[in-house]
Amino acid sequence: MDLNQLKSFVAVAHQQNLTQAAETLHLSQPAVSAQIKALEKHLDVQLFDRNAQGMSLTAAGQSLLPRAEDMLQQMHQLDAFAGSIKHDYHLQADIGIIQMLPPTVLAECVSLIKSQYPHIHQTFSLGLSGIILNQVRRKELQGGFFVGDNPYRNLHVIDLMPLQFEVVMPSDWQNQFANSSAAMQNLPWISLSAFSALTKFEQKIWRQWKVKPTTALQCDDMYALLALVEQKHGLALLPSHYLDQHANTHIHRLPDIKLSEMLSFIYPIELELDPVIAAWRTILEQVKSHAVQM
Structure with a gap:
Protein backbone atom coordinates (compact mmCIF):
# COMPACT_ATOMS: atom_id res chain seq x y z
CA MET A 1 0.00 0.00 0.00
CA ASP A 2 1.29 3.47 -0.85
CA LEU A 3 -0.02 7.01 -0.58
CA ASN A 4 -0.88 7.30 -4.27
CA GLN A 5 -3.16 4.29 -3.96
CA LEU A 6 -4.87 5.84 -0.94
CA LYS A 7 -5.26 9.17 -2.77
CA SER A 8 -6.91 7.39 -5.70
CA PHE A 9 -9.14 5.39 -3.36
CA VAL A 10 -10.35 8.51 -1.51
CA ALA A 11 -10.88 10.45 -4.73
CA VAL A 12 -12.96 7.67 -6.32
CA ALA A 13 -14.92 7.23 -3.09
CA HIS A 14 -15.79 10.94 -3.06
CA GLN A 15 -16.55 11.27 -6.78
CA GLN A 16 -18.10 7.82 -7.21
CA ASN A 17 -16.82 8.07 -10.75
CA LEU A 18 -13.47 6.91 -12.10
CA THR A 19 -13.19 9.59 -14.80
CA GLN A 20 -13.99 12.48 -12.47
CA ALA A 21 -11.60 11.13 -9.83
CA ALA A 22 -8.83 10.95 -12.42
CA GLU A 23 -9.45 14.59 -13.36
CA THR A 24 -9.16 15.76 -9.75
CA LEU A 25 -5.90 13.86 -9.37
CA HIS A 26 -4.56 15.05 -12.74
CA LEU A 27 -4.01 11.43 -13.75
CA SER A 28 -5.29 9.26 -16.55
CA GLN A 29 -8.30 7.03 -15.95
CA PRO A 30 -6.29 3.81 -16.54
CA ALA A 31 -3.69 4.97 -13.98
CA VAL A 32 -6.33 5.53 -11.29
CA SER A 33 -8.05 2.24 -12.15
CA ALA A 34 -4.70 0.44 -11.84
CA GLN A 35 -4.05 1.95 -8.42
CA ILE A 36 -7.49 0.91 -7.15
CA LYS A 37 -6.96 -2.65 -8.40
CA ALA A 38 -3.49 -2.75 -6.83
CA LEU A 39 -4.90 -1.59 -3.47
CA GLU A 40 -7.68 -4.18 -3.58
CA LYS A 41 -5.14 -6.86 -4.43
CA HIS A 42 -2.88 -5.75 -1.58
CA LEU A 43 -5.76 -5.82 0.94
CA ASP A 44 -7.31 -8.90 -0.66
CA VAL A 45 -10.75 -7.29 -0.47
CA GLN A 46 -13.15 -5.57 -2.89
CA LEU A 47 -13.53 -1.89 -2.10
CA PHE A 48 -15.99 -0.78 -4.81
CA ASP A 49 -19.08 -2.10 -6.52
CA ARG A 50 -18.81 -1.20 -10.20
CA ASN A 51 -22.04 -0.56 -12.11
CA ALA A 52 -23.47 1.61 -14.89
CA GLN A 53 -23.99 4.54 -12.54
CA GLY A 54 -20.35 4.58 -11.42
CA MET A 55 -18.54 3.15 -8.43
CA SER A 56 -19.93 2.81 -4.91
CA LEU A 57 -18.15 1.70 -1.80
CA THR A 58 -18.59 -1.80 -0.46
CA ALA A 59 -18.86 -2.34 3.30
CA ALA A 60 -15.09 -2.89 3.40
CA GLY A 61 -14.54 0.31 1.43
CA GLN A 62 -16.80 2.29 3.80
CA SER A 63 -14.76 0.99 6.73
CA LEU A 64 -11.45 1.96 5.11
CA LEU A 65 -12.47 5.44 3.93
CA PRO A 66 -12.30 7.41 7.24
CA ARG A 67 -8.94 5.86 8.10
CA ALA A 68 -7.56 6.65 4.65
CA GLU A 69 -8.82 10.23 4.96
CA ASP A 70 -7.16 10.58 8.38
CA MET A 71 -3.86 9.27 7.03
CA LEU A 72 -3.89 11.67 4.07
CA GLN A 73 -4.72 14.54 6.40
CA GLN A 74 -1.81 13.59 8.65
CA MET A 75 0.49 13.48 5.62
CA HIS A 76 -0.70 16.94 4.61
CA GLN A 77 0.05 18.24 8.11
CA LEU A 78 3.46 16.55 8.03
CA ASP A 79 4.27 18.15 4.67
CA ALA A 80 3.30 21.56 6.03
CA PHE A 81 5.42 21.04 9.14
CA ALA A 82 8.37 19.88 7.04
CA GLY A 83 8.04 23.05 4.99
CA SER A 84 8.16 25.15 8.15
CA ILE A 85 11.28 23.29 9.30
CA LYS A 86 13.00 24.10 6.04
CA HIS A 87 12.04 27.76 6.36
CA ASP A 88 12.84 28.14 10.05
CA TYR A 89 15.85 25.91 10.60
CA HIS A 90 17.45 24.70 7.42
Whole structure:
Protein backbone atom coordinates (compact mmCIF):
# COMPACT_ATOMS: atom_id res chain seq x y z
CA MET A 1 0.00 0.00 0.00
CA ASP A 2 1.29 3.47 -0.85
CA LEU A 3 -0.02 7.01 -0.58
CA ASN A 4 -0.88 7.30 -4.27
CA GLN A 5 -3.16 4.29 -3.96
CA LEU A 6 -4.87 5.84 -0.94
CA LYS A 7 -5.26 9.17 -2.77
CA SER A 8 -6.91 7.39 -5.70
CA PHE A 9 -9.14 5.39 -3.36
CA VAL A 10 -10.35 8.51 -1.51
CA ALA A 11 -10.88 10.45 -4.73
CA VAL A 12 -12.96 7.67 -6.32
CA ALA A 13 -14.92 7.23 -3.09
CA HIS A 14 -15.79 10.94 -3.06
CA GLN A 15 -16.55 11.27 -6.78
CA GLN A 16 -18.10 7.82 -7.21
CA ASN A 17 -16.82 8.07 -10.75
CA LEU A 18 -13.47 6.91 -12.10
CA THR A 19 -13.19 9.59 -14.80
CA GLN A 20 -13.99 12.48 -12.47
CA ALA A 21 -11.60 11.13 -9.83
CA ALA A 22 -8.83 10.95 -12.42
CA GLU A 23 -9.45 14.59 -13.36
CA THR A 24 -9.16 15.76 -9.75
CA LEU A 25 -5.90 13.86 -9.37
CA HIS A 26 -4.56 15.05 -12.74
CA LEU A 27 -4.01 11.43 -13.75
CA SER A 28 -5.29 9.26 -16.55
CA GLN A 29 -8.30 7.03 -15.95
CA PRO A 30 -6.29 3.81 -16.54
CA ALA A 31 -3.69 4.97 -13.98
CA VAL A 32 -6.33 5.53 -11.29
CA SER A 33 -8.05 2.24 -12.15
CA ALA A 34 -4.70 0.44 -11.84
CA GLN A 35 -4.05 1.95 -8.42
CA ILE A 36 -7.49 0.91 -7.15
CA LYS A 37 -6.96 -2.65 -8.40
CA ALA A 38 -3.49 -2.75 -6.83
CA LEU A 39 -4.90 -1.59 -3.47
CA GLU A 40 -7.68 -4.18 -3.58
CA LYS A 41 -5.14 -6.86 -4.43
CA HIS A 42 -2.88 -5.75 -1.58
CA LEU A 43 -5.76 -5.82 0.94
CA ASP A 44 -7.31 -8.90 -0.66
CA VAL A 45 -10.75 -7.29 -0.47
CA GLN A 46 -13.15 -5.57 -2.89
CA LEU A 47 -13.53 -1.89 -2.10
CA PHE A 48 -15.99 -0.78 -4.81
CA ASP A 49 -19.08 -2.10 -6.52
CA ARG A 50 -18.81 -1.20 -10.20
CA ASN A 51 -22.04 -0.56 -12.11
CA ALA A 52 -23.47 1.61 -14.89
CA GLN A 53 -23.99 4.54 -12.54
CA GLY A 54 -20.35 4.58 -11.42
CA MET A 55 -18.54 3.15 -8.43
CA SER A 56 -19.93 2.81 -4.91
CA LEU A 57 -18.15 1.70 -1.80
CA THR A 58 -18.59 -1.80 -0.46
CA ALA A 59 -18.86 -2.34 3.30
CA ALA A 60 -15.09 -2.89 3.40
CA GLY A 61 -14.54 0.31 1.43
CA GLN A 62 -16.80 2.29 3.80
CA SER A 63 -14.76 0.99 6.73
CA LEU A 64 -11.45 1.96 5.11
CA LEU A 65 -12.47 5.44 3.93
CA PRO A 66 -12.30 7.41 7.24
CA ARG A 67 -8.94 5.86 8.10
CA ALA A 68 -7.56 6.65 4.65
CA GLU A 69 -8.82 10.23 4.96
CA ASP A 70 -7.16 10.58 8.38
CA MET A 71 -3.86 9.27 7.03
CA LEU A 72 -3.89 11.67 4.07
CA GLN A 73 -4.72 14.54 6.40
CA GLN A 74 -1.81 13.59 8.65
CA MET A 75 0.49 13.48 5.62
CA HIS A 76 -0.70 16.94 4.61
CA GLN A 77 0.05 18.24 8.11
CA LEU A 78 3.46 16.55 8.03
CA ASP A 79 4.27 18.15 4.67
CA ALA A 80 3.30 21.56 6.03
CA PHE A 81 5.42 21.04 9.14
CA ALA A 82 8.37 19.88 7.04
CA GLY A 83 8.04 23.05 4.99
CA SER A 84 8.16 25.15 8.15
CA ILE A 85 11.28 23.29 9.30
CA LYS A 86 13.00 24.10 6.04
CA HIS A 87 12.04 27.76 6.36
CA ASP A 88 12.84 28.14 10.05
CA TYR A 89 15.85 25.91 10.60
CA HIS A 90 17.45 24.70 7.42
CA LEU A 91 19.03 27.85 6.03
CA GLN A 92 22.76 27.19 6.02
CA ALA A 93 25.35 29.94 5.70
CA ASP A 94 28.85 28.83 4.66
CA ILE A 95 31.08 31.87 5.10
CA GLY A 96 34.83 32.20 4.64
CA ILE A 97 36.88 34.10 7.21
CA ILE A 98 40.53 35.19 7.30
CA GLN A 99 42.97 35.66 10.17
CA MET A 100 43.20 39.36 9.37
CA LEU A 101 39.50 39.77 10.21
CA PRO A 102 39.29 41.65 13.55
CA PRO A 103 37.66 39.31 16.11
CA THR A 104 35.34 42.10 17.25
CA VAL A 105 33.93 42.41 13.72
CA LEU A 106 33.21 38.68 13.46
CA ALA A 107 31.73 38.62 16.96
CA GLU A 108 29.38 41.51 16.11
CA CYS A 109 28.31 39.80 12.87
CA VAL A 110 27.50 36.57 14.72
CA SER A 111 25.55 38.41 17.44
CA LEU A 112 23.47 40.32 14.89
CA ILE A 113 22.77 37.21 12.81
CA LYS A 114 21.70 35.24 15.90
CA SER A 115 19.38 38.00 17.12
CA GLN A 116 17.85 38.99 13.77
CA TYR A 117 18.05 35.73 11.78
CA PRO A 118 18.04 32.87 14.32
CA HIS A 119 16.90 30.38 11.66
CA ILE A 120 20.20 30.70 9.78
CA HIS A 121 22.87 28.25 10.89
CA GLN A 122 26.38 29.65 10.46
CA THR A 123 29.48 27.71 9.43
CA PHE A 124 32.79 29.58 9.14
CA SER A 125 35.77 28.29 7.18
CA LEU A 126 39.21 29.78 7.84
CA GLY A 127 41.44 30.45 4.84
CA LEU A 128 43.75 32.87 3.09
CA SER A 129 42.24 35.76 1.13
CA GLY A 130 43.14 34.24 -2.24
CA ILE A 131 41.67 30.86 -1.30
CA ILE A 132 38.46 32.45 0.05
CA LEU A 133 38.19 34.46 -3.17
CA ASN A 134 38.33 31.33 -5.34
CA GLN A 135 35.98 29.34 -3.11
CA VAL A 136 33.36 32.09 -3.31
CA ARG A 137 33.88 32.41 -7.07
CA ARG A 138 33.27 28.65 -7.44
CA LYS A 139 30.28 28.90 -5.04
CA GLU A 140 31.89 26.50 -2.60
CA LEU A 141 31.18 29.28 -0.10
CA GLN A 142 28.21 31.64 -0.23
CA GLY A 143 30.36 34.57 0.81
CA GLY A 144 33.52 35.50 2.62
CA PHE A 145 35.74 38.18 4.07
CA PHE A 146 38.58 39.35 1.90
CA VAL A 147 41.40 41.89 1.84
CA GLY A 148 42.79 43.01 -1.50
CA ASP A 149 41.62 43.63 -5.05
CA ASN A 150 38.79 41.61 -6.59
CA PRO A 151 39.61 40.68 -10.21
CA TYR A 152 36.31 38.90 -10.93
CA ARG A 153 33.27 40.63 -12.43
CA ASN A 154 30.89 37.92 -11.19
CA LEU A 155 31.62 38.74 -7.54
CA HIS A 156 30.03 41.60 -5.64
CA VAL A 157 32.11 43.46 -3.04
CA ILE A 158 30.89 45.18 0.12
CA ASP A 159 33.64 47.40 1.56
CA LEU A 160 33.56 47.35 5.36
CA MET A 161 36.50 49.17 6.88
CA PRO A 162 40.18 49.93 6.24
CA LEU A 163 42.78 47.79 7.99
CA GLN A 164 46.21 49.09 8.91
CA PHE A 165 49.34 46.98 8.43
CA GLU A 166 52.80 47.43 9.93
CA VAL A 167 56.26 45.96 9.58
CA VAL A 168 57.69 44.38 12.72
CA MET A 169 61.18 43.16 13.58
CA PRO A 170 62.91 41.72 16.64
CA SER A 171 63.62 44.46 19.17
CA ASP A 172 67.32 43.56 19.19
CA TRP A 173 67.58 44.43 15.50
CA GLN A 174 66.64 48.10 15.89
CA ASN A 175 70.30 49.16 15.80
CA GLN A 176 70.69 47.51 12.38
CA PHE A 177 67.87 49.54 10.91
CA ALA A 178 68.09 53.24 10.16
CA ASN A 179 65.04 53.55 7.87
CA SER A 180 67.27 53.12 4.86
CA SER A 181 66.78 51.02 1.76
CA ALA A 182 70.20 49.43 2.34
CA ALA A 183 69.10 48.14 5.72
CA MET A 184 65.80 46.92 4.29
CA GLN A 185 67.66 45.05 1.58
CA ASN A 186 69.98 43.25 3.99
CA LEU A 187 67.46 42.14 6.63
CA PRO A 188 65.68 38.79 6.09
CA TRP A 189 61.89 38.66 5.75
CA ILE A 190 59.39 36.00 6.75
CA SER A 191 57.17 35.82 3.71
CA LEU A 192 53.78 34.28 2.99
CA SER A 193 52.34 32.17 0.19
CA ALA A 194 50.91 33.62 -3.01
CA PHE A 195 47.36 33.08 -1.71
CA SER A 196 47.87 35.52 1.17
CA ALA A 197 46.99 39.16 0.66
CA LEU A 198 49.96 40.06 2.86
CA THR A 199 52.32 38.84 0.12
CA LYS A 200 51.06 41.54 -2.25
CA PHE A 201 51.20 44.13 0.51
CA GLU A 202 54.83 43.21 1.24
CA GLN A 203 55.67 43.69 -2.39
CA LYS A 204 54.10 47.16 -2.27
CA ILE A 205 56.48 48.07 0.54
CA TRP A 206 59.46 46.62 -1.30
CA ARG A 207 58.58 48.63 -4.39
CA GLN A 208 58.20 51.74 -2.27
CA TRP A 209 61.69 51.22 -0.86
CA LYS A 210 63.04 49.91 -4.18
CA VAL A 211 64.43 46.78 -2.61
CA LYS A 212 64.11 43.03 -3.02
CA PRO A 213 65.00 41.56 0.37
CA THR A 214 65.99 37.99 1.13
CA THR A 215 63.09 35.72 2.10
CA ALA A 216 64.24 33.62 5.03
CA LEU A 217 61.06 31.67 5.71
CA GLN A 218 57.48 31.30 4.53
CA CYS A 219 54.61 31.10 7.00
CA ASP A 220 50.88 31.74 6.48
CA ASP A 221 49.79 31.69 10.13
CA MET A 222 49.82 35.06 11.91
CA TYR A 223 50.33 33.53 15.36
CA ALA A 224 53.36 31.58 14.19
CA LEU A 225 54.54 34.55 12.14
CA LEU A 226 54.72 36.79 15.19
CA ALA A 227 56.49 34.07 17.17
CA LEU A 228 59.08 33.71 14.41
CA VAL A 229 59.74 37.46 14.51
CA GLU A 230 60.16 37.29 18.29
CA GLN A 231 62.69 34.47 17.81
CA LYS A 232 64.73 36.70 15.45
CA HIS A 233 64.05 34.81 12.22
CA GLY A 234 63.14 37.91 10.22
CA LEU A 235 60.85 40.88 9.58
CA ALA A 236 57.16 40.48 8.84
CA LEU A 237 54.08 42.46 7.88
CA LEU A 238 51.10 42.11 10.23
CA PRO A 239 47.77 43.89 10.87
CA SER A 240 47.97 46.69 13.42
CA HIS A 241 44.93 45.46 15.36
CA TYR A 242 46.61 42.07 15.75
CA LEU A 243 49.80 43.69 17.01
CA ASP A 244 47.77 45.80 19.46
CA GLN A 245 46.30 42.62 20.93
CA HIS A 246 49.67 40.86 21.18
CA ALA A 247 51.92 43.73 22.19
CA ASN A 248 55.22 42.71 23.79
CA THR A 249 58.74 44.00 24.29
CA HIS A 250 60.36 41.44 21.98
CA ILE A 251 59.25 43.12 18.75
CA HIS A 252 59.69 46.59 17.31
CA ARG A 253 57.01 48.19 15.11
CA LEU A 254 58.60 50.29 12.38
CA PRO A 255 56.77 53.63 12.60
CA ASP A 256 57.44 54.81 9.05
CA ILE A 257 56.33 51.69 7.16
CA LYS A 258 52.56 51.28 7.16
CA LEU A 259 49.83 50.33 4.72
CA SER A 260 46.06 50.73 4.68
CA GLU A 261 43.93 48.17 2.81
CA MET A 262 40.17 47.63 2.67
CA LEU A 263 38.49 44.75 4.46
CA SER A 264 35.59 43.58 2.28
CA PHE A 265 32.88 40.93 2.08
CA ILE A 266 32.45 39.19 -1.28
CA TYR A 267 29.69 37.00 -2.71
CA PRO A 268 28.58 35.78 -6.17
CA ILE A 269 26.38 38.32 -7.94
CA GLU A 270 23.87 35.60 -8.82
CA LEU A 271 23.22 35.07 -5.09
CA GLU A 272 22.03 38.66 -4.71
CA LEU A 273 18.49 37.51 -3.85
CA ASP A 274 19.56 34.49 -1.78
CA PRO A 275 18.04 34.82 1.73
CA VAL A 276 21.36 34.05 3.41
CA ILE A 277 23.21 36.73 1.44
CA ALA A 278 20.34 39.18 1.95
CA ALA A 279 20.66 38.64 5.70
CA TRP A 280 24.42 39.12 5.61
CA ARG A 281 24.08 42.31 3.54
CA THR A 282 21.72 43.71 6.18
CA ILE A 283 23.94 42.97 9.15
CA LEU A 284 27.11 44.08 7.35
CA GLU A 285 25.55 47.49 6.77
CA GLN A 286 24.99 47.71 10.52
CA VAL A 287 28.55 46.60 11.26
CA LYS A 288 29.87 49.07 8.69
CA SER A 289 27.97 51.95 10.26
CA HIS A 290 29.39 51.04 13.68
CA ALA A 291 32.92 50.91 12.26
CA VAL A 292 32.50 54.39 10.74
CA GLN A 293 31.33 55.80 14.06
CA MET A 294 34.33 54.36 15.94
